Amino acid sequence: MNGVDVQEAITWAHREEWARVVATLTRRFRDLDIAEEAAAEAFATAVERWPADGVPPNPGAWLTTTANRKAIDRIRRENKRDDKQKEAQLLADDDPPGPLGAIDDERLRLIFTCCHPSLAMETRVALTLRMVGGLTVPEIARAFLVQEATKGQRITRAKAKIKAAGIPYRVPSAEDLPARVSGVLAVLFLVFNEGYLATGPGTDPVRHDLTAEAIRLTRLVRALLPEDGEVAGLLALMLLTEARRAARVSASGELVTLDEQDRGAWDVALIADGHQLVRERLAAGVAPGRYQILAAINAVHTSARDVRDTDWSQVVALYDQLVRLDPSPIIALNRAIAVAEIDGPEVALAAVDRLESKLAAYHAYHATRADLLRRLGRSRDSRAAYDKAIELAGNTAEIAYLARRRDQLG
Structure with missing residues (x-):
């Protein structure tokens, strides 16, 4: 098997098998450190041996068996007493899984x-x-x-x-x-x-493997707890956000902000599913939680055919409701962005500047300030804010976007 195939197999194994291996070892050894360290050693062994020996017929079983042996070896090394050695031997591969x-x-x-x-x-x-x-x-x-x-x-x-x-x-x-x-x-x-x-660093700007897995698991939680409004709210929020994925990064690898996205590229099926969940929660007549309000905000955005059709008053009203539940500085920052569309950038900038002590290390704080300062014609201050946002940002597509906006300043 060539090196590319082996590398793909190792990448697949790490993505698909890591949680299962750690779960199995955690049940057997009742120790998170042992489970994590043994799993890491097993994957390291795979990286070393699979390129030479080839990928085994059942990679998951190979990893579990190898990790189990690594864990037993670790216990034996760290615990020399006979009773600990007997305990380790009892935790062999034939140990039945828990319920x-x-x-x-x-x-x-x-x-x-x-x-x-x-x-x-x-x-x-x-x-x-x-x-x-x-x-x-x-x-x-x-x-x-x-x-x-x-x-x-x-x-x-x-x-x-x-x-x-x-x-x-x-x-x-x-x-x-x-x-x-x-x-x-x-x-x-x-x-x-x-x-x-x-x-x-070095990752794709949008990781579909993570968003898809989070959605899959949230769907399972909803099946377990169908009456929980926050579960439904989180699922709706994820679906409405994921619906915009295809429009979020340009062909050149630059982030495309919501106001500049091609809304024709949005996934209408995901949007319909998300809107249906939001409507169901509204019909329930129960006071919404954090995720339900965030989903409702996203429903307002994805209901607008054009950014100019966005009901910003409704967005601000929803943020006002959210702030009462979650008075975090990030929520206040997002509310200020919506306020700028109603009351103008100067009012929004005053609200953003009040968050400096809490968000000085957060790149989105400086990116928001940079945009508001740009809209106010304060190019020098805007450039400095863009520089700080670029310094703190870790996403390559976002850095490309911020650099372009900074370089467009007079």
């Missing part, structure tokens, strides 16, 4: 398992993104707008807390799901966002 519980899908089951309510929400989300979502620590840090070292330390402390507190990694039952679903939705939302606008 499936309420969830059939392996990856979703592991996400629900990791989102244990004994952990703080941000901790369980970050840990699950690392262990199951496959995001790197830098990608997770950017999602939470914190330094990479800080987020890495928090993930390490979360693993230590799991060990010290003896938090069981038990497959959740149907009764466990409502208590864990908020963390699961947060994980899926952040995985989708990383695919929607990828921040990792």
Whole structure:
């Protein structure tokens, strides 16, 4: 088998098998560090051996078996006492898998398992993104707008807390799901966002593998919890966002903003599905949550045949409702962008500038300021803001867009 085929096989295995291997080892060894490290060693072995030996007939089984042996070797090395060696031997390949519980899908089951309510929400989300979502620590840090070292330390402390507190990694039952679903939705939302606008160096600007997987898993959560409005809201938000994917990056690899996109390239089927979910939630007559309001905002945008037809008053009203639920600086920043379309860039800029202390390290803050300053004719200040946004941005398509807008300034 040639090198390209082997590399494709390894890439496929990492994308498709990582969560399954970690889940299997977590059940057997009850230790996240062992599971993650053994899985990493197995994939490293595959990278070393498959180019020479060829891809095995069943790559997933090969990886699981290899990872299992690596884990046993690690336990034996680290624990020399006889009882630990006997324990390791009991965890051999013929150890029967644990019960499936309420969830059939392996990856979703592991996400629900990791989102244990004994952990703080941000901790369980970050840990699950690392262990199951496959995001790197830098990608997770950017999602939470914190330094990479800080987020890495928090993930390490979360693993230590799991060990010290003896938090069981038990497959959740149907009764466990409502208590864990908020963390699961947060994980899926952040995985989708990383695919929607990828921040990792050397990656495609839009990662369809991540957005498609997030949508697939959210559909499964909706099947498990069909009455949960926030699950429906998140699914609608993802569908309405994914519908615009084909129009988001130009042929030259530059980001195309919403106001410049070819709306004829949007996926009408996904938009119809998303709108239907939004209408169902409105008809339910229940106060909406965060994801339902975000979906409604996207429904307003995708209902307009032209950007000039956008009902900006409705968008601002929805953001006002959202701010009461989630008074985060990012929500305030997005609201200011909509305010600019009604009250003008000067009013919006004043609102944006009030967010500097909280969003100074966020590239979209500086990109928004740059655009508002450009519209006000303050070219020098706009150029400086574009420079800062380019410095902080990690997405190649977005950097290309920002550079072009900066270079168009007089």
